[in-house]
Amino acid sequence: MKIVKSIHDMQNVIKQEKINGKIIGFVPTMGYLHDGHLSLIKRAREESEIVVVSIFVNPLQFGPNEDFDRYPRDFERDKKLAEEAGADVLFCPETTDMYPDKPVVTVSVNRRTDALCGKSRIGHFDGVATVLTKLFNIISPDKAFFGLKDAQQVAVVKGLVDDFNFPVTIIGCETKREQDGLAMSSRNMYLTEEERKEAHHLYQSLQKAQDWLLDCDSGETEEKMIKYLEEQTDGIVEYCKILSYPELLPPETDDEKLIIAVSVRFSKARLIDNVIIDNIFEKKGSGEEKCSVH
């Protein structure tokens, strides 16, 4: 596995592979790799000829009170894991190379952000879209692989690629879970032992919501999820939401897909999870029906 630090070197490596007609698969990460990342790398390995993994903790996507400084980092471990999972190139640029100066241009995300995490993490998706614009230009991937745990991110990235005509296919990959259902995340390590035991209830609430939706409208279902999570965990429920996907608007009968999404803040970790389902209201007729069970 080749380790590349300089943007210029990375572009030269890719230029040569493109002349060779190779299919480039790309997995962007912020490092501290877990099985979720590794499943993306393995998927990229299956579906491309050259697999590039990037590790870059992007300051632009962290708010002033977020965990940029204490975001977990372990390069030696990541290097080993990425190579074992099948990466050909590990791209790990320095912050000063990625952002040498106050930027002249940034990407603004105008839709799909006024909901879920975007609502509280102001500027987060602008930062994500900006760094991915840079990474796509540096790595010129044919395919890029993203975990659907960050479903809002995938929605924004699909908008980015469509609107800016990046010649790259975005592949959203199913969330990898621990045995009890907890979605894998680098931030799970912040959980106390007690919180870790409770954390699987996020996924439980998503499972239950799918049942509740058979009888209730989306608002009622959201309320039931909040109640369930408040009873089952000591975390603070940030949101439980049912929205259209990928537009993230209140569900309408003609939406193809819906997302059920949840965020709970524990003492030192803010966890998110979601499921994306076929639009159940299509069959029922409307998302505004009243719940039959109180």
Place this chain on the structure above:
Amino acid sequence: MKIVKSIHDMQNVIKQEKINGKIIGFVPTMGYLHDGHLSLIKRAREESEIVVVSIFVNPLQFGPNEDFDRYPRDFERDKKLAEEAGADVLFCPETTDMYPDKPVVTVSVNRRTDALCGKSRIGHFDGVATVLTKLFNIISPDKAFFGLKDAQQVAVVKGLVDDFNFPVTIIGCETKREQDGLAMSSRNMYLTEEERKEAHHLYQSLQKAQDWLLDCDSGETEEKMIKYLEEQTDGIVEYCKILSYPELLPPETDDEKLIIAVSVRFSKARLIDNVIIDNIFEKKGSGEEKCSVH
């Protein structure tokens, strides 16, 4: 010369040329080609193996009261001229293909815009940067050629390419002029006969400014330019400015380059012109010296 209308077809054409290892030269235009454009195409012809010219009148870079609807268009003439100048591919997408929907993402230009044309044309450079991001992704040029008449545009585009790591070299080409010095522009056709006779004074004012700067500070020189243009033309002087280039800030002794820029509004045409010079204040010591001649 190949004519390509679909974004998808254009990306496929380029993909093949890239596999062939060809150097792609790109000249983005809004059509109604004049000798200025043709000189860019000829330059691209000399310095690249595949020359792509785009014609797209980009609605995003026109303000609500600007001339989008009446911007001159003549595709048959453009086609002939582009081919004669050496274009291999003419890319002319439909507006509905370039902007099928309200965009999820756009590019925001955060610097180099609070001066010259950017000051009055709010959002103009965001529109320019957004469409160029799209075009660069569609055409993947190795080199892109821009006229320095739009020097602020070149400054923004260089920022765009640097910040977003587009693997493209931006080549700013000298302004082509009519015999009397008037900078070539598609908008010159809007001038009345009388205005056309006066219009060369924009360039004259830039020439005189370089002399005045030997004795005066930048503020004094700007005032002299305004006075000169008000005397010599019936147009309304929008600005006469001396700034650092490409940052477009008040000149400092350590700036390498300065721009002297002018904009005059005639009855139906707003003309701009500029010269970029080595920093004269470097030798003089400061741009704040008082003018010796009053």
